[in-house]
Amino acid sequence: MTNPSYVLEPLLRPKVEYQSAAVAAACGILALCAPWALMLPPRLGYAAGTIALGFAAVRFQQARNIGKYQYGLKHYKITYTKLHRIARSKDMLYLGEGFLWTQKHTQRKLDANRPEADPFVNLSRKRLLLDQAMRRYERWVLSTGGGRSSPSMFQKVATLTKSDVPWNPVRPLIDLGGSRVLHGVEPNEKPVLLRQGARTGHVLVKGTTRVGKTRLLELLATQDIHDCYVVIIIDPKGDAELMMRVYAEASRARRLDHLYLFHLGYPDFSARYNGIGNFARITEIATRTTNGLPSSGNSAAFKEFSWRFTNLVAQAQVALGQVPTYNGILRNITDIEPLFIAYAKLSLDRAEKDGRIHGWENVVDNCATEISKRKIPVPRSLQDRQPILAATIIVARRFQQQIEDPILDGLSTAVSYEKSFFEKIIASLGPFLEKLTTGAIGKLISPDYFNMEDPRPIFDWMQVIRQGGIVYAGLDALSDPVIAGAVGNSMLADLVSIGGKIYKHGIDPDRTDGRILLPQICGHFDEVESILGDEFIPMVNRMGGAGMRVTAYTQTVSDLQAKLKDSAKAKQLLGNFNHVITLRSKDLDSAKFIADQVPKVEVATLTLVSGVTDKAAEGDGIDFISNNQDRVATKEVPLIDAADIMQLPTGQAFALLEGNRLYKLRIPLADPADDMHIPASLKAVCEDMRSRYRTSEQWWKENDWFADVDVTLPIATPIFVPTELDAQMAQGQETVEPEVDMPVLASLRDVGTTGAAGTTASGEALDGADGDQT
Structure with missing residues (x-):
């Protein structure tokens, strides 16, 4: 150049x-x-x-x-591409288009910000006025001639003027906000790639709302799905475009059989998940159950009481062969007596079988008879209880040394409390569990394992990992943040527990060669502060060794500090992310988080010096001396500063990758396309999500992601209403396009179609190539 x-x-x-x-x-x-x-x-x-x-x-x-x-x-630059057509590699992850930011780009940025550079950096006033006039003309045509059956000459001209094609001299100007200079300082951009092996160092994506975080998530998750990794996406708010993207890409990759869509806002549509049903240590059940309780001030003591009783109940349930669920915990916390009687029988039978006690049933029956005749004194807290219950407690305490069962001791103590006192110390736990188990959501996160009539599958993390599955979890946090936080937190805790097992034994501990087989798990956690807890720190600190690749998305560093309520823990968490991608930020501390990590460089500055010296009085024939100088000096400045991050355009980012290599990124957008094969029922769910809340960064035209794919393939999650399309498919008739209102697909598990082939398993088109456009 x-x-x-x-x-x-x-x-x-x-x-x-x-x-x-x-x-x-x-x-x-x-x-x-x-x-x-x-x-x-x-x-x-x-x-x-x-x-x-x-x-x-x-x-x-x-x-x-x-x-x-x-x-x-x-000018701003936007690239539309079909995400599944991006050239993929099992060794590299595509992040977008961009360049390695060096001292040269810092110099160019400073030069472009000088006042004399304005004519070459900003659009001329004539171009801006022309754009305003053309847009005003298009609005006038739309308001006056939009209802005509055939387009008029004015409408045809307006169609041409608003077309975004290179040959159109008056095409609409794109405004993405921020500064155009930041990406314009390098006209020759290239694909920016991250080594897949480096992803175990985890990636943190920061950016304020509506600047492109979810679109970046779509880009990364699409590649993970097509690369056949285990993909786990937790979306606290529930983004309709993201859910449709996951479904569409799973369909293109032929992975619908192992796709699980979990959404708290649509229980009838969702798969089921038990957050406390799988554990490595029994105490994890109580921890996950009580994590959502308030723990500040006086509430901390009540949380500890709740944890203790939940732990006792969970241990007794597991010993009795029951699968812990929120419903079961609530039932036994509310009425602990049946659980105590069942467990006491189990424990005393076991002690009798071992020969430590003999004839305990006769002792209990005789004691109950004596109590009913008021011949044996009982504590006041047990006087209103059934004689058999009081007798069992007395016998359990009498044979305490012989039985040596701490669970039975704890249960007997809990049962011995007066009911009013017991209800007070677990006052916060009961309402919290009722929130989790009330209505359709209760059956979703506290599933009935014995209900064979419910076609919704129940998944757990080990099952998903062994299947090589895909999970999208929408937590509907805008409707009920308490439930969303509790479920999301239990999901993360469950995942950490599974990660510990995998790290020690692999996903197949029974291998004959003794090798530990580790999976490749890609976790994408949007709005991570909504589900953040202490268990997330070991996830990013240690689970890289178990094959976990965490990509966390948040708005500011302060959000993490506020959630963890400890700046030291927040710094500990942030220190475990080796790669940081930051989009536009309005928080100074978040902007400094990346700006303070880059080195300083020397840049050149040009100073113009001119002057005149009068020498007429000296009498040497020289009247004056003029002096004009161009002085070039150097000064030290940061490679980028916080202000640069705060004025990033929408969809652009700075990225610190692999040892503080600074890249400037531009995220490509999915190419808009229509597809009539999208199931109307799934589309209706997504439209309802859009109408209820808007969460995604809609800074370009709304898209329908299901291009060149027949998404009527069977999957493991949704339940739909049967339609004429099902009958046509079952009879082998030619499929017709469904009506917009027509609900499509009954139980997708029962439809015996195997899918339309718009693409091959590798993502290649079978019916022609679709190019990218810029």
């Missing part, structure tokens, strides 16, 4: 190379066509003409490079 020997790059100036190129081209043509006009013999004229044309080509290219650079400073 410029001579590297220049101290300063002369890029912000008129493109004078065009003039010399034109003169050289004219001379070259003249020398080739009429060498006699230049008084040259033919052979010498041909040689001179060739040299002149070569010189003209070089100067033209130099001018074009400068024009390309200045155009990039004046």
Whole structure:
């Protein structure tokens, strides 16, 4: 573009190379066509003409490079692409288009911000006025002629003027906010890639709302799905486009059989999940159950009481062969007596079988008879209880040393409390569990394992990991943040527990060769502060060794500190992310988090000095001396500063990757496309999600992601209403396009279709290529 020997790059100036190129081209043509006009013999004229044309080509290219650079400073750039068509590699992860930010780009940024560079950095006033006039004309045409059956000449002209094509000189200007200069300082961008092996160091994505975090999540998750990794996506708010994207890409990758859609806002549509049914240590059940309780001030003591009783109940349930569920915990916390009687029988039978006690049933029966006749004194707290219960407690305490069962001791103590006192110390636990178990959500997160009539599958993390599955979990946090936080927190705790097992034994502990087989798990956690807890720290600290690759998305560093309620823990958490991608941030501390990690570089500054010295009085014949200087000095500045991060355009980011290599990123967007094969029932769910709340960064045209794919494949989760389409498919008739209102697909587990092939398993098109457009 410029001579590297220049101290300063002369890029912000008129493109004078065009003039010399034109003169050289004219001379070259003249020398080739009429060498006699230049008084040259033919052979010498041909040689001179060739040299002149070569010189003209070089100067033209130099001018074009400068024009390309200045155009990039004046205009935003958006690339639309079909995400599943992105060139993928099992060794590399595509993050977007961009470049490695170096001292050269810092120099160019400072040069572009100088006042004299304004004509070459900002659009002219004429271009802005022309754009306003054309947009006003288009609105006028829309308001006056939109209802006509056939388009008028004005409408045709308006269609042409608003078309976003390179040959349109008045195409609409794109405004993504922020500064165009930050990405315009490098006209030659390339794909930015991250090694898959480096992802076990985990990735943190920061950015304020509506700047592109969810779109980046779609880009990364799409690649993970097509690379056949285990993909876990937890979306606290529930983004309709993200859920549709996951479904569409799973369909394209032929992985619908192992796709689980879990959404608290749509229980009838969702798979089921028991957050406390799987554990490595029994105490994890109580921890996950009580994590959602308040723990500040006086509430901390009540939380500890609740944890203790929940732990006792969980241990007794597991010993009795029951699968712990929220419903079961609530039932036994509310009425602990049946659980105590069942467990006491189990424990006393076991002690009798071991020969430590004999005839305990007769002792209990005799004791109950004596109590009913009021011949044996009982504590006041047990006087209103059944004689058999009081007798069992007395016998359990009498044989306490022989039985040696701490669970029975704890249960007997809990049962012995007065009911009013017991209800007070677990006052916060009961209402919390009722929130989790009330209505359809209760059956979703506290599933009935013995209900064979419920077609919704129940999944757990080990099952998903061994299947190589995909999970999308929408927690509907806008409707009930308490339940969303509790479920999300239990999911993470469950995942950490499973990670510990995998780290020690692998996913197949019974291998004959003794090798530990580790999976490749890609976890994407949007709005991670909503589900954050102490268990998330060991997930990013240690689970990389179990094959876990965490990508966490948040808005600010302060959100993490507020959730953990400890700045030291927040720093500990942030210190475990080796790669940081930051989009636009409005929080100064969040902007400094990445700006303070980059080195300082030296940049050149140009100072113009001019002056005049009067020497007429000296009598040496010199009246004055003029002095004009261009002084170039250097100064040290940060590679980027916090202000640069705070004025990033929407969809652009800075990324610190693999040892503080600073990259400037531009995230590509999914190519808009229509698809009539989308199940109407799934589409209705997504439309309802859009109407209830808006969470995604809708800074471009709304898209329908289901391009070139038949998504009527069977999956493991949704339950739909049967329609005419099912009958046609079952009878082998040709499929017709469904009506917009027509609910599509009954239980997708029962539909015996195996799918339409818009793409191959590798994502190649079977019916023609679809190119990307910029």
